[in-house]
Amino acid sequence: MLFKRKALALVVWVMLCGGALQAQDGKLTLSVDKIMRDPKWIGTSPSNVFWSEDGKKVYFYWNPEGNKSDSLYSVSADGKNIRKVSAQERKNLPSPYGDYNRAETKKVYEKNGDIFLYDIKSGKSQQITNTVERESNPEFSHSEQKVTYIKDNNLYAWSLGNGQTVQLTDFKKGRKPAGEGKDAQRDWLKEQQLSLLQIVREREEKKEEQKKQRLAEAPARPKEIYVEDKSVNGITLSPGEQYITYQLVTRPKNAKVAIVPDYVTASGYTEDINTRTKVGDAQNTYEFFVYDTKRDTVFAVLMNDVEGINDKPAYLLSKEAEASAGKGAADGKTKKAEARPTVIYGPFWSENGKHAVVVARSQDNKDRWILKLDPATGKLTLLDRQRDEAWINGPGIGYGPGEIGWMPDNEHVWFHSEESGYSHLYSVDVNSGKKKALTSGKFEVSDVRMSDDNKNFYFTANKTHPGEKHFYRMPVQGGDMVQLTNMTGAHEVAVSPDEKNLAIRYSFSNKPWELFVMDNKKGAKPKQVTQSLTEEFKSYDWREPENIVFKAKDGSDVHARLYRPENAAKNGPAVVFVHGAGYLQNAHKWWSSYFREYMFHNFLVDQGYTVLDIDYRGSAGYGRDVRTGIYQFMGGKDLSDHVDGAKHLVEKYNVDPNRIGIYGGSYGGFITLMAMFTEPDVFAAGAALRSVTDWAHYNHGYTSNILNTPYTDSTAYAKSSPIYYAEGLKGALLIAHGMVDTNVHFQDVVRLTQRLIELGKDNWELAVYPVEDHGFVEPSSWTDEYKRIYKLFEENLKESKK
Structure with missing residues (x-):
């Protein structure tokens, strides 16, 4: 009896630590340790797919051997003769990016900072530049007799005819040197000399003649354009080569950049990492100019x-109206609105x-x-x-x-x-x-390109289902959308140069990405090229999550992924997962970028949990109203969608309302904090990973779109930031954060930690990861984090918390 108790205790300890006993039939039994290993244990999917210039081969990066890094592979257009590309062949390949002439017989591209011209018929490259400096952005001129490119922030043109290189712009840092100013006394003395002394007059006249001759004989040079301390972007030559347009960017001098300390370094010293400004700080300003080369003049486009x-x-108008109403009648003067x-x-x-x-x-x-x-x-x-x-x-x-x-x-x-x-x-x-x-x-349309004959558009759309991506062809004037792909899931498609074939990266919800080729015809059958998965990964019966739709309290449809045990116990536990990124889709039918979480959810189901993964308000794939549903209130409809999801689990799937947990990273960590602080009776436990705790400390580009700026819309920030609600914490909370997170800074959780301490809360813990940025890299960090998450759920959800 004593032995049996010890054995049972061992099993419980293993389960709490994320372990699992190996199945006797040789099939994989999931554990946190196994899931969070280096992802190579799954197999490496093909990536960066592109066609050879002659359309005979498809190139892609792949790592079926599990090496330290991917290798370049090729396969023929019919899916045969797959092979690894040799180092020499890889070196000689033109870049897959570049610009083509209209006949698509030639291509210019950049490689290793130099410019090359590639002849597609002969397969030979001609090196145009070979310098220490980087040349970039090569393009054919409209006449196709020149190749333009950027070097040292100036525009150059190389002639295909005679190989001559001409500099087209002369942007210079600093201010234009001031000319000699007027001085009445000195001017009077000079005039006196010229009128009194003949030799002085003759020498001055000779100098003027020589100056005119030098100017007449000098080659034409571009106008010197002084840009002070501004940066030059987007230099573009017009088809007629008369106009050169460009953008000037002014970076603010008073912007304060946040610093993230890096404690674990090779030097043994703490080193500071410069990261970004915070939302509302001074931002870059932009100007757009035209340089008219014929008139030798520059002017701004306003x-x-x-x-x-x-x-x-x-x-802002509503705030101004409120302010005016509060002050009473104005003096009758209306301030003119500025551009x-x-x-x-x-x-x-x-x-x-x-x-x-x-x-x-x-x-x-x-x-x-x-x-x-x-x-x-x-x-x-x-x-x-x-x-x-x-x-x-x-x-x-x-x-x-x-x-x-x-x-x-x-x-x-x-x-x-x-x-x-x-x-x-x-x-x-x-x-x-x-x-x-x-x-x-x-539905939504994306990734649009026009066919070479200019008769059709090719694009991707989620017309059949918000969680599917198919490839379509449509006449340029609109009309029937011809669906070319037909496998359920998502398709990333590269069209061959002759547009007869498609190279497709395809995946399904429980099948990682693989490479397929098929004819560019409706109803054509795709042929699988790669087999990337390891035998160990394939030995587990990975679940196909159910794609469900439930109603939010405002009547909106909310899409979600549901994972259920086959024989779910009545009043069982459940976990709600919150995807990150804000504007991202995860309740779809293709292999998720959250593949570790997908596997963890399979593991949780094995342990008796029901798991719900919600595309909440703010998610991608569902149109403008869902995308902007979080405007001025993050933690509003996006959080209520999760509360409604929890209610749906209780009402339809026999989940105990007192045994529901929630977790997520980044934006998902933020929602977890808002859930634990403002809906404490809904979620018994939560794990907030790399979470934003105060949006006033996040970046400008993302945050200002949704919440405007802290000093113009402070109410939106106060409503949306978990740090203001920390007193509401009741359930068990795990906070996990990388200490060198340059996206959501570690400072976020340090400030929240102090707030929880001051509030006297003792039902939380903080796990820190000294060498991790926002996206964890080390398997040991992933393993430690998810063992803690699993332990949190086991200790707080496996028994009813009434």
Whole structure:
């Protein structure tokens, strides 16, 4: 009896530490230690897929042998003859990135900081530059007789005909040297000398003649443009080569950069890492210029007359209205609204060289304009304005210029817009401004490219289901979307140069990414090229999570992944997982980037837990309203979605309401803290990993879009930051954070720790990881963290906490 008790105690101890006993049938029995090993134990999926320039091979990075790093492999277009590429062949390969001439017979590219010209028919490269300095951004000129590139922040052109290199811009740091100033006394003396002494006059006249001769004989040089301490970006040559456009960036001198101490270093000393500013600090400013080479003049392109440039965001107008109402009647004077700071991207020139458009974005990210540019005058003509009182984003839109291009007629531009509530393709006539929707529906379009014959678009869309990504072909004027892929899951597709074949990286929810090839035809059968998984990984029967939809309290549909034990006990325990990144999708049907968590959820189900993984408000894949559902209140609808998810588990899946835990990292860690502090009766235990505790200390680019800035919208920050709610903690809380996290700084949890100490809370613990950044790297760190998470759930959820 004593032996049996000891054996049972050993099993319990192993389970609490994340261990598991090996199955007797030789199949893998999951444990935290096994899951969190170096991911090579799973197998390494192919990545970075690209076609050879002649379309005969597909190249990809792969590591079937489990080496320290991936190797380059190739396979023929029909999926045969897979082989590792030799070091010499790899060295001679052109870069997969670059610019093609219109006939696609030549390509220019950068490799190792030098520029090369590649002849596709012969397969030979010609090296254009060979310097210590880096040359980058090579492009064919519109005439295709030159190759332009950037070197030392200046634009150069190399002639295909005679090999001559010409410098096209001369940007210089600092201020232009001041000329000789006027001085009445000195001018009088000089005039006296010239009038009195003939030899002086003759010598001065000779010097002037020599100066004129030197200037006449000197080769043409670009205009010296002094940029002070500003940076030069986006240098672009117009098709006619008369105009050169560029952007100047001014970095603020008074911005304060946060420092993260690195304690574990080779030197033995603590070393400081410069990271980023905090939200609301001074930001870069941007200017856009045209250099007219024929007129030898430079002028700025201004947004002052563009529709909406002075429009303030709604949240500021409401605050101003409240302030005015509080002060009573004003003095009758109305302050003129100032033009908001903007960033201009482009220009994007039509194929015939007649038209140019730019994309402009307000720096508060409430507006995005597509504008026709007259380079001779700098005049801007509005073609499309998208305004969002939350913030502009979405597939094909992003935070820069987004995906944009010219239609075959050279009179229409295609672009993305969320005007309908979902990111879709539109075209606009650059002469009349007439706009047309090319796609529509409750789905999103992304990764758009035009076919070489300019007759069709290729793109990815989640039309069949929000959690599936398929590849489509559609006529450029809109019409039927022909679905070319058909396997359930997600497809990342590279089209062959002749557009006859597709190379596809495909995965399903319980099957990691593999490489397939298929004909570029509807209904064609894909052929699997790679077999990447290890026998050990395949020996476990990985679950296909159920994709479910439940109703939030406001009536919205919420998508989620559900993992259930086959014979779930009545009133059993459950765990809710919160994905990170904010704008990310995880309740989908492809292999998750959270693969460790996916495996951990399988392990939890083996131990009797039900697991729910929610695409809460703010997640990607579901359109604008879901994307912006967290505006001015993170921890609002995104948290209530998790509370409603917990309620759904109780009502439909026999989960004990007193035995529900929650965990997640980054944004998921933030939601976990908000859940434990503001919904303490819903979640009995929570693990907050690398979590934001106070949004006023996060970065500007992400946070200001959602919460504006702390000094203009302090209420949004107070509502959204867990540190203000710490007194609400009731359940058991685990906080885990890397000490060299340069994204969410360790300072976040240090400040929260002090707050919990001052509040007298004793039901929490802090686990620190001295060598880890935001994304953990070391298997030992992953293992330690998830053993603690598992122990937290075992100790607090396995018995009812009534």
